[in-house]
Amino acid sequence: MSATRELMFDHGQPSYSEVNNDVINALTTTTWRYWVTLVISAGTALLFFVAPWIYQIIVGVGAAGMNRNAMWGTYLSNFIFWIGLSHSGTLLSAVLHITQSDWRKSIYRSAEAMTLFSLMTAAMFVMVHVGRVWFVHWTFPFPNPMELWPNFRSPLMFDVMAILTYLTASSVFIYMGSLPDFAAVRDRSTGLRRRIYAVMCFGWRGTAHEWHTLGWAYTFFAVLVIPLAVSVHSIVSWDFAMSTVPGLHHTIFAPYFVCGAIYSGTAGIVTVMWMLRKFMGFGRYIGQLHIDNLSKLLLVLSLIWTYINICENFSGWYSGTSFEYEAILYRVWEGPFWWLYWEMILFCAVVPLVLFSRRIRTNWNVMLVISILINIGMLTERFVIVASSLPRKFLPDVFGTYFPSLVEISITVGSFAIFTTLFLLFVKIFPAVSIYEVKETLNPLRKREAHT
Amino acid sequence: MSTIRDKLREYRTAGYYTEFEYHWTMAVDLDRCTGCEACVVACQAENNLPIVGEKLMRQGREMKWLRIERYWDGEYPNARLNFIPMLCQHCDEAPCEIACPVFATYHNQDGLNAQVYNRCIGTRTCAVYCPYEVRFFNWFTYTWDEPLEQQLNPDVTVREKGVMEKCTFCVQRINRAKDLARDEDRRVADGEAQPACAQACPTDAIVFGDRNDPESAVSRKLEDPRAYSVLEELNTHPSVVYLKNARKPLAGGADDDHHGDESDSRASREGARPTWERGHDPRSGPALREGETPSLQTQQADTVA
Numbered sequence: 001m002s003a004t005r006e007l008m009f010d011h012g013q014p015s016y017s018e019v020n021n022d023v024i025n026a027l028t029t030t031t032w033r034y035w036v037t038l039v040i041s042a043g044t045a046l047l048f049f050v051a052p053w054i055y056q057i058i059v060g061v062g063a064a065g066m067n068r069n070a071m072w073g074t075y076l077s078n079f080i081f082w083i084g085l086s087h088s089g090t091l092l093s094a095v096l097h098i099t100q101s102d103w104r105k106s107i108y109r110s111a112e113a114m115t116l117f118s119l120m121t122a123a124m125f126v127m128v129h130v131g132r133v134w135f136v137h138w139t140f141p142f143p144n145p146m147e148l149w150p151n152f153r154s155p156l157m158f159d160v161m162a163i164l165t166y167l168t169a170s171s172v173f174i175y176m177g178s179l180p181d182f183a184a185v186r187d188r189s190t191g192l193r194r195r196i197y198a199v200m201c202f203g204w205r206g207t208a209h210e211w212h213t214l215g216w217a218y219t220f221f222a223v224l225v226i227p228l229a230v231s232v233h234s235i236v237s238w239d240f241a242m243s244t245v246p247g248l249h250h251t252i253f254a255p256y257f258v259c260g261a262i263y264s265g266t267a268g269i270v271t272v273m274w275m276l277r278k279f280m281g282f283g284r285y286i287g288q289l290h291i292d293n294l295s296k297l298l299l300v301l302s303l304i305w306t307y308i309n310i311c312e313n314f315s316g317w318y319s320g321t322s323f324e325y326e327a328i329l330y331r332v333w334e335g336p337f338w339w340l341y342w343e344m345i346l347f348c349a350v351v352p353l354v355l356f357s358r359r360i361r362t363n364w365n366v367m368l369v370i371s372i373l374i375n376i377g378m379l380t381e382r383f384v385i386v387a388s389s390l391p392r393k394f395l396p397d398v399f400g401t402y403f404p405s406l407v408e409i410s411i412t413v414g415s416f417a418i419f420t421t422l423f424l425l426f427v428k429i430f431p432a433v434s435i436y437e438v439k440e441t442l443n444p445l446r447k448r449e450a451h452t
Numbered sequence: 453m454s455t456i457r458d459k460l461r462e463y464r465t466a467g468y469y470t471e472f473e474y475h476w477t478m479a480v481d482l483d484r485c486t487g488c489e490a491c492v493v494a495c496q497a498e499n500n501l502p503i504v505g506e507k508l509m510r511q512g513r514e515m516k517w518l519r520i521e522r523y524w525d526g527e528y529p530n531a532r533l534n535f536i537p538m539l540c541q542h543c544d545e546a547p548c549e550i551a552c553p554v555f556a557t558y559h560n561q562d563g564l565n566a567q568v569y570n571r572c573i574g575t576r577t578c579a580v581y582c583p584y585e586v587r588f589f590n591w592f593t594y595t596w597d598e599p600l601e602q603q604l605n606p607d608v609t610v611r612e613k614g615v616m617e618k619c620t621f622c623v624q625r626i627n628r629a630k631d632l633a634r635d636e637d638r639r640v641a642d643g644e645a646q647p648a649c650a651q652a653c654p655t656d657a658i659v660f661g662d663r664n665d666p667e668s669a670v671s672r673k674l675e676d677p678r679a680y681s682v683l684e685e686l687n688t689h690p691s692v693v694y695l696k697n698a699r700k701p702l703a704g705g706a707d708d709d710h711h712g713d714e715s716d717s718r719a720s721r722e723g724a725r726p727t728w729e730r731g732h733d734p735r736s737g738p739a740l741r742e743g744e745t746p747s748l749q750t751q752q753a754d755t756v757a
Contacts, residue, residue: 060613061574062591067512071576071589131574131589131614138554138573148571150553156577157553243581244547244686390580394683395538397521398585400512 014284019438023181023431024188026280030428033279041420049414052407053128061131063407069391070402075129076239077382078412081264082122082419083163083236084257084378088265089115090170091229092297094222103293105437106285109430110276111269112174117422118268119167121415126160128411155238162232169228173221174430179204179214181431233261240385247327247389250315256308263301263348264378270294270371272423274364276432285433288362295361298374302352309349323394331388336401340380341388347377472563474630474640475663476621476691478650479673480537483697484657487520487535494652495539498622500608502594515588517619518649534697537658539649540565540586540619541682541690548578548587556616562626563663563691567618574614583683587618621660622647642668663691 014022056063066073089111096104127133139160141150150157182201186194204210237257240248250256273290277283316328332341351373354360361367391400404412426432495501495518504514518539525532542565548557549565556572559565579587593613596604604610607624611617622645629645642661650658661670673679678695681688 060590060592062508062513062613066576066591068514068579068585068588069512071579071587129575131576131616132572135573138571148555151550151555153550154553154577156551156575160553239577242550243577244583244688245580393585394583395521395585397519397523397538 013442016439016442019285019435019442020184020188022281022284023433023435023438024185026282027185027428027431028189028193034424034428038421038424041417041424044417045414045421047414048410049124049418052410052414056128056407057133063405065403065405065408067400067402069393069398069400070387072129072386072390073402074383074386074404074408074412075125077386078379078415079122079125079129080236080257080382081379082118082125082415083233084261084264084382085268085375086115086118086122086166086170086265087229087233087258087261088269089113090166090173090225091115091262092266092269094173094225094229097219097222098226102441103289105441106282106433107269107273107290108437109174109178109434110272110427110432112170112177113423113426113430113432114265114268114272115170116167116174117419117426118265119163119170120422121419123163123167124415124418155235155242158235159239162228162235166225166228166232169221169225173218173225176214176221177218177434177437178430180206180211180436181434184435185431230258233257245327245389245393246321246323247316247331248385249324250312252308252311252315256305256312259301259304259308260378260381263298263305264375266294266297266301267371267374267378270298270367271375274368274371276427277364280427280432282433285438291364291367292358292361295355295367298371299352299355302348302355302374306349309345327389327392330392331384335388335392336403337384337388340384344377344381344384347373348381469559469561469563472664473561474626475563476542476626476645477563477661477663477670477674478539478621478647478692479659479670479676479679479695480692481657481659481673481695482534482536483678483695483699484655485520485535485537485697486655486657487522487533488654489520490652490654491537491649491658492516492518492520494648495619497603498605498608498648499620500604500610502596504594508591513589513591515590515594515617517586517588517617532699536682536694537649538584538586538682539692540621541584541688541692542619542621543688543690545687545689547581547583547686547688551577551581553577564621564623564626565618565691566623567616567620569609569611569615569617572615574616576616578616583686583688587616590615590617622649639665 052063064073064075089108093104093108093112096108127136130136138148139150139157150160179201182197183204183206186197186201189197234254234257237253241250241253243249270291273286273294277286313328313332316324319325332338351370355370360370387402391402496503496516499517501515501517508514518537521536521538523534523536525534542563544559544563546557546559546565549559552558552572553575554571554573556568557565557578558568574589576589579585579589590611590613595601605624607628625647626640626645629640633640633644640662642665645660647658647660650660659670659673661668663671663674665671673695674693676695678698679693680696681690681693684690
């Protein structure tokens, strides 16, 4: 156990006060680089996401490249990508909490934040996708004088429910876990910041009773969140699988999507960890052990993902229905996006095989590249699923093609800016590394040293 | 007392109706269809369908609730054209109906697959789920130039952007016929409710009526041995039934030009049927199971190549 503890900190264990200083300084001291990055990303979000969206609301969804055959396009595939990206943070954090894996403690806060913000970005894509966004609240079962209810048979309606539940649970989970840290910030700051954090920490005093309640509630939520996370992407996959469309109508879609979601989410965590190390100075708390464990997880997930992909293509070939077979053929070879399919196989199935090497697993810079490649692959995976299945369903007379328009591409770019903006705001409001939980992992001997 | 099983069956029944007051059905006799597209024009005029223009047409965004699909049989010069009018099939087990999160599309008491424009939020899931591709989305708000707006049908809504629409079996005409019949305290007589396409068809290829009435013209058409449904293997139970055209095989034509594979022998055996039908005719079930049937797409590719 102590060996693990030594591994967690690359440059020796910090003392209690050093943990406080490091994390809280990241909140309070802001360089001009931060502001420049924030302005650039917020500007990009406005220019590339909000502006084209307003244009699209005014003229109609026809501003996007979708047509009669491909009624869904990049909006939906991006929605699935962002939901997928949200899947690792809270899920991983909860699983590792229950299995009492100590190494989670310095990375889970940012991972959960990633969940939260990618879920919000995904929710934005639902709004962008629908034809009449001003009526989107009709998908909620709210009491109304017309006694109209949503359709409880619809996978989309369950989608809305699942995502909202996941969003609520994730928000509560991250906020609850941050309470003692808010209190720590309150104790260390002055003026307005102190008053704000005094409210945010709900008057946390750190009594034994409070710690006991927090621990109990936290474990309760961890248990609650795990099935929730699995259900969310299963339900998202049913949006596709419940249709009759060849290439989408697979029973394997739920595990496929859940696996893909955790896969891209874990890759996303690696990317975010690299950023935190590089730009926020958390290199001391996020080290070799974390990247090694995350990479092992990535490797396992990539193998599962590859297996499911083989299954999908095999069952398409084995099913004996020509529709299914030709949908597969169109996707991997005959269609306009065959190269995207093979790009996705290269990035998500072949490249991660290098993770068998421990030297690569523990190299942060190589892992940054691999994690970004994986997420590019997963982004295109969702696009390929949508864009290669819908234009060709059954009747050859109406076969068509789909290519995203400038509005769609711009909104896709803008969504990354939205995510970045939200995350930049997060690192200045939340302690991005859990102060009290990192302290829990410190070597007791070192604790005494710190106190003397 | 109804058991849970009864409740379940009721729940699973299309639109929660266990039986329909009228079961509106359309029979399309492909033997009679000449592909003149009079039905398409009639539909356009009756249902206030916008003329989207060349640019949007090229983008695949035309609004045609009823379209004539064309499938070629054989190769030039020994070629033959087959038409099949394709419109909303008003499936009793409609894939679109389970999809809509807000119940904008549902099955009504007449067995019609109804679309509520006011309720639609435009997720377009119904169109994705529809295997017949007969749902049309208002990508923009379309307008009619002066004085064309004067010819809009006052009985039919003009749809705005972001709304899904599709063939209604001219529900405004059905409702008018039902209102008349109710005033006179009788059921709608056969032929009293006619959609615009059936009315316009010069060769009477389209027959429309109530399937619940065993004496109606459409019920008699359904007993025809040529009757089949498109994509019946999807179990959508369409309300549009097609009567296949029984024509002689092309003399020395495409059917003989196939390259002597197994499907070729079957093709010459059943050569009376046009190419596009073979893979999808329920009556060719055994052949399908043997796995020798080339699909619609490959057949198309074969005939084109």
